[in-house]
Amino acid sequence: MPNQPVIPENERPTKPAIVRGLRRRCPNCGEGMMFVGYLKVVDRCPVCDEDLHHHRADDGPAYLTILLVAHLLAVMMHFGWSQFRPDPMVFATVLTIVSVALSLYLLPRLKGLIVAIQWSRRMHGFGDTS
Structure with missing residues (x-):
């Protein structure tokens, strides 16, 4: 295939690893x-036997999750309150449910992302020892 660049055997491209990590798959x-x-x-890995x-x-996925969820909820709070003026208890309940659900959804995906970046950059023991 002349149109695709030839990737050396020992290179680990970051972009495909990130996509795989976000999908919670082996990088x-x-x-x-x-x-x-x-x-x-x-x-x-149960398929390719890669050491993971x-x-x-550590705490990286939790920090990223908090960062993303907080920014999304800030926009939702501003828009929701300025446009609809809901009852405060209803508003707090809805925002709590959204924040918990979004946090539970994002946390494993962001952990996969961080592990994939570490793998692709050969950080923390992911480098070849041969």
């Missing part, structure tokens, strides 16, 4: 699931 093959349960990263236990996501 190497994109087929195997990255998580067992809700947030526990598998030690090895090296990750150091």
Whole structure:
């Protein structure tokens, strides 16, 4: 295929890894699931046998989740209050449900993103030891 660039065998492109991480898939093959349960990263990909236990996501996914959810809710609060003037208890209940649901949805995807970036950049033990 002359139109596609040739990627060296040892290079790990970041963009495909990020997309795979957001889908909660192995950053190497994109087929195997990255998580067992809700947030526990598998030690090895069940499809391609890539080591994934090296990750150091720590608090990064939680910080990113809070950042995104807070900014989205701020816009929703401003728009909702200025346009509709709902009852304060209804407004607080709706915003609470939206924030919890959005946080639970985003957290594993952002953890997959961070693990995929670490894998593609060969950070924290993901580099070749040979």
